[in-house]
Amino acid sequence: MISTFPVVSGKYLVNGEWQETKETTDVINPANTAEVVGQVAICSEDIVNDSITAAENAFKTWSRFNIEDRATRMNAAAEELAKTIEENVTLFVRENGKTLVEAKKDLLRCVEVMKGSAAELLNWWKPEVIQGNQKVQVRRRPRGITAVITPWNSPMILTFKRVIPAILAGNTVVVKPATNCPLTIMTFLKVVAEHFPPGVINIVTGSGKVIGDILCSDSRIRTVAFVGSTETGKDIMKKSAGKLQKVYMELGGNDPAIIFEDANMDEAAIKRLKIGILRAAGQVCSAIKRVYVHESRYDEVLQKLTKEFERVVVGDGIQPDVTMGPLNNQAQFDYVNGLLERTVKAGGKVITAGIQLNPETWNQGYYMLPSIVTGVNQQSEVVRVEQFGPVIPILPFSSLEEVVDYANDSEFGLRASVWTENEELAIEMADRLEAGAVFHNNHTVFSELAIDFPGLKESGVSRETRHCSLELFADSYGFAD
Structure with a gap:
């Protein structure tokens, strides 16, 4: 007190x-x-x-x-x-x-x-x-x-x-x-x-x-x-x-991030991807909620993002070394943990990474390490819901038409991001994705607060x-x- x-x-x-x-x-x-x-x-x-x-x-x-x-x-x-x-x-x-x-x-x-x-x-x-x-x-x-x-x-x-x-x-x-x-x-x-x-x-x-x-x-x-x-x-x-x-x-939102075969997923890009997922412990309507990666780059991106998650320091946000704080409340903490449990029972694989800053006081707060989910499909609960926590499913895709269908297969339409070196492809995707705003090689907010683009659908x-x-x-x- x-x-x-x-x-x-x-x-x-x-x-x-x-x-x-x-x-x-x-x-x-x-x-x-x-x-x-x-x-x-x-x-x-x-x-x-x-x-x-x-x-x-x-x-x-x-x-x-x-x-x-x-x-x-x-x-x-x-x-x-x-x-x-x-x-x-x-x-x-x-x-x-x-x-x-x-x-x-x-x-x-x-x-x-x-x-x-x-x-x-x-x-x-x-x-x-x-x-x-x-x-x-x-x-x-x-x-x-x-x-x-x-x-x-x-x-x-x-x-x-x-x-x-x-x-x-x-x-x-x-x-x-x-x-x-x-x-x-x-x-x-x-x-x-x-x-x-x-x-x-x-x-x-x-x-x-x-x-x-x-x-x-x-x-x-x-x-x-x-x-x-x-x-x-x-x-x-x-x-x-x-x-x-x-x-x-x-x-609400269930924002897709789409990583194409030609994307430059260097260290800086992976960090931008991570921030788009884990900003405010994932408790952001316009955070990335699902990642689609071209099948030729899937293993590479998964490995790089896992390593980036391993560097995340979770603890009390007051501490300067912390890069991700706790979830805000008991209800959200219980929901996200329950979602992970149901995902594992349904056959999904959860890769949990990150650093506990203070393991001895870990259970005194609503702390969660970030998790990557694999082995799921488009109909899996963790893909279709707004997780609103440090949890991200990653799915492979094989063609442009397939990933457009995947991305638009949601009642939500808040934000989306397209990761490619081909600007014409990025613009084509922006025209086809059902989202209020589409970012190219990033997933963030508008730097100019005078503009904002509300979401589509629900x-x-x-x-x-x-x-x-x-x-x-x-x-x-x-x-x-």
Whole structure:
């Protein structure tokens, strides 16, 4: 038990006031489950309704603020937040399980989202003129209240990429962070909220079902921005349909990486492949979930990737030598271990590699060494599901048509990667793969946060790709004279 909790511990934010609830639950350090990092307030239905009312009242005035004022406030908040990154990195590692390097990168990107979105706002908000027989302007207005529901795996960037454009566009927000990992995001949003009028940012925590049901059934909520599992996304869509709320969803993924016969799989490429698989212990929607290798290169790639996995140091992310932290929570830990057990029973072979940094305390956290799975086929459970852990199946293929069929044989369509020295082949594959984005000789994220390409099929809803997602949180309308 630690002696000091973050100031947001056990609290919620409504109309500019941080308040406490009688009921709370603990936030546990996944690297040491005996350590309590802080508490999460369990908000009642009345509190959630109060947060919507606060957002509704604040919208009446905030929506009328000019865009220069909105951008100025956001830039000031970004400057202040940037000064707090070092002091909050450790908190994020302790509640999430990422390594120090991964955690700091996430926090820095939050500030980047704020500055980039504020800069983009000034250009995006300008009316677009459609010339013709009649002069028509395409203008934009804020939509209303946005509900932002975010997950535990990458709560910082996934929350900021929704909250920031929503409020810059003139909306107000009610944020529901995951109970497994809410403290750092609430600490960051506390700084941001202090630069805006009360009620622009409200934060409620607790039961996902209770809060989600209210947010998706209240007619005052105009947009629901959700990141999480596909099944939960479907449930939210059903509930939102009753009020015709607009939904913006980033859901699950089962990303394929396709390695062709001519691929240059040198040491640098293998490292990129490994990072694409094991970033955040594999707990990333857009991580590589299955690898298809041309049969002529299969043994080589398997051997090289196994050796690269052997170098992975698993332990508490606070330790500087650690390159992969624990899984975030008990449920995910149990699921991934159960998946491996079922895979072995079904005839698959599991190659487990890596280094336990502290074997004597290994069982005190949700630690797993990374595993490569062979001897499975396209219909195997480990190939078809989103493992969301440090587990990767590798399968051979013999022809282009075969691997296209394999890659597209999924209900998901988030990301994909093509590994080849033939750029024309890579582009051809990008045209044929059912994915929101395809990377060439890498499997990563877009370096420019102003752009993002949502998934296809059951991996997402909404098609905006530019302007820091501002377009997703506004209504466009025509003005003609």
